[in-house]
Amino acid sequence: MLTAVVGVIFATSISVLLGLADAAPSSVLRTGLLLGAILLLSSAATALFAGRSSLGALATGLTALAAQSMVFMAPIHASSLSDEWMRKLISTGFMLILAGLWLGGSWGMRLARRAGQAQGHAAFRLTEADRTVGSTPTPPPSRRRDHLLSLPWVVAGLALAAFLLPRSYLRAVAPGIQTGPLMLAAVLVSFVALAAAGASTAQSTLGARVTGPILILVAAPALSNDMIPGGHLVSRLLPYGPDAVVLAAIGIELMAIGWGAHMARRQGRANALARLRSGV
Structure with missing residues (x-):
């Protein structure tokens, strides 16, 4: 229950911070501090979810999805919001992206924890077999293929969402525009692609752990207000946003x-080994 409450607060907090940061992107110091706060909150929440329960990650995704759904159902969509930073936040599509990534990530974290427990059992059996005279232990299966596939899987999910979402989402939340089936289908496909990218951490976290820093590095020149060369890279790669x-x-x-999924896997493995060694 604690992790679920933290998940709700976490989703709300980073959404507010992102809305405030995106409302004044020209202020390098302010934007940097707000993004730094998002990083600290995300790290702390992820550590809690990985150590306790993936329910917090699920609550994060559901909270963001509920907020986004309320905007979709409002008669004039984003224009029904009172504050400018809230309208700016909704127009970026970050709430939908947050929901997709964390809903998929919660599933990935859950499966990663179970996989870690299975690895712990396998490691214990391997140790016991190694102590048996005349027994040749069977090595655990290689995870190289999972690692190799994780990066293109995450990149493909993000690329599909980057292609479909900006063109369809902005029209879907604009006032006075009737959302047709094709528009909703594009938003739904983008959401599923983001969820799949988050869920891929069940097999390997390499893709998410590599792609995340790359996105930050790509955004850094534009965030530096031309202090770092390459400030127009984001607008050229993503002309329609984000x-x-x-x-x-x-x-x-x-x-x-x-x-988070990486820590959950390690936690599951450590817990399984501790139980087996204690004879529980």
Whole structure:
């Protein structure tokens, strides 16, 4: 229950921070501090979810999805929001992206924890077999293929969402526009692609842990207000959005989800070994 409450607070907090950061992207110091706060909150929440329960990650995704659904169902969509930063936040699509990544990430974290427990049991059996005279232990299966496939899987999910979401989402939340089936289908496919990218951490977290920092590095020149060369890279790669602030936030969340699943796997393995060694 604690992790679920933290998940709700976490989703709300980083959404507010992202909205404030994106409302004034020209202020380098302010944007950097707000993104740093998102990084700290994401790291702390992820450590809790990995150590206690993936229910917190699920609550994070559901909270973001509920907020996004309320905007979709409002008669004038984003224009029904009172504050400018809230309208700016909704227009970026970050809430939908956050929901997709964390809902998929919660499933990935859950499966990673179970896989870690299975690895712990296998490691214990391997140790016992190694102590038996005349027995040749069977080595555990290699995870190289999972690691190799994780990076293109995450990149493909993000690329599909980057292609479909900006074109369809902005129209879906614009006032006075009737959302047709094709528009909703594009948003739904983007959401599923993001969830699949987050869920890929069940097999390997390498893709998420590598792609996240890359997104942050790509966004860094634009965030530096031309102090770092390459400030127009984001606008050229993503002419329809998201902007550099949102891209950096996506990188932070993706990196957090990857490390969360990694820690959950290690935690599951350690717990399984501890129980077996204690004879429980």
